[in-house]
Amino acid sequence: MEVPDPRLPAANFADLALPLFDQLYNFAHWLTQDRHEAEDLVQETFAKGLRGFQSFQPGTNFRAWMFRILRNTFLTSRTGLKSTVPLEDDASETIPSGDLSPEDVLVEQANRDAVRQALNELSVPFREILLLCDVEEMSYEEIAQVLTIPPGTVMSRLHRARKALRTRLLEKSPGGVNAVR
C-alpha cells in the first residue's frame, strides 16, 4: 500500500539516494580503479547531492542526476583529469573478419575476466557509456542526461565503444587476432 509521503523533500534525499549507493559505488570503482578513490568519490557525490538537493527538480530523473554529479566530480579529480584523453579506439579501427566472430570467442571462453580486463583497457568515455547502458540499463535519454551529450551522440559513442570492446576481446582470444583470421 503506497501512501504519498507528505513530508518535506529535504527528508527524502536519503530515501532516494541510499538505494543507489551500491550502483554508484560500482561505477565509481570502475572509473577510478581504486577502492579508496572510489570511496572518496562516492562520499563527495553524496555530500554534493545533499547540498544541492534543493535545486533538484522533483519529477526529473534522480538517478541520472546522481550519476552526473559523480561523473563530473570524477572528471575534476586528479585521476579524472588524467583520463580525459581524446577518444581512442576510434571508428577507423577495423575488426578482423573471419569465421569466428568476437562474440563466438566470448561464448567459447565464457570468460568474465576477459570482459573485465577489456573494459578496464577501454578509455573512460567508452568504459563509462558501456557501464551506464549495459550494467545500469539506462535508456539513451538517461545516459544523455548523465553525460550531458545529445542522444544521437550516445548512440554513436556506444557503437564505437562496443566495436572497441569486441576488438579487445578478439585480441584476447587464444593466439590473438592472427589465429582468428
Next chain:
Amino acid sequence: MPCDDWRGKLDAYADGELSLPEMNALGDHMRRCADCSVQALQRVQLKRSVAVAGRRYEPSAEFRAKVTNSVNRKRDRGTGWFWKILVVPALLTLIFVAGLNYYVRGARAERQRVYSELADLHVATLASSTPVDVVSTDRHTVKPWFEGRIPFTFNLPELQGTDFSLLGGRVTYLAQVPGAHLIYRLRKHEISVFIFPDSGAPAAALSGAAEVRSFTFEDWAQNGLRYFVVGDVGGNDIEALSKLLRDAR
C-alpha cells in the same frame, strides 16, 4: 531496407531503443535474413556479458555505514529543528531557556535508546523459533488473547483491502513494563507493533518518525497507550500501518 541499414540499428535493438514499428520491421527482416539475426544475437550476448562482468565492485560494510550515517545525521538534524519549533512555546513556561538544550538532547537520547531496545526485540523475536504465542490472522482472536495477560486493552484494525496481514502476537516487556507485541507482514517483510501503557513506557513524551539502524520507526500516544511501529520497510509503509492502527475501532 537493405542489410547494411539494419546493421546500424542492431545496437539500438539490443538496447531496447527501437520504436515498435522499427522493432517489428526488423523482426520481419531477421526471419528472412540469417546473417542479421546472428549479428543481432551477438549484440545481445555481448551486452549480457558486459552486464555480468560490469557488476564487479562492492562497497565495504564500513564505508556503507559511514555514508548512511552521514546522510541520516543530516536528516535527524532537520527533524530536531522542526520538533523544537513545535514544543518550545509549551515548555518555555516550565524550564529555563538555558536548560532547554539539555532537555532536548536528553529526550532525544532517551528516545533513541528506547528505539534501539525495540529494534533488538523486533530482531530477536523474528529470529526465535516461536515468534508469536498466539498465531492468528484474525484480530478478533488476537485481541481477547491479551486480556488478563496485560493490564490494558486496545483495538486492532481491519486489514481487508490492504497489503498488510496479521501473523500473531505475544506479551513483551520494556523496562519491566508488560505490553503487547504484534507482528504484521507486508510483502515478505515483518513489521512489529508494540503497545505499552503511556505512563509506564519510559519513552520521552514525544512522537514522530525516525530511523534507527536500518529500521524505520513511528510512535505516538493515544488513549493512554503508547504505540511503536518498527520495521525494515519504507517510511510510507510504516506510516500506512500506523494510520490503520490509529483509526482502529
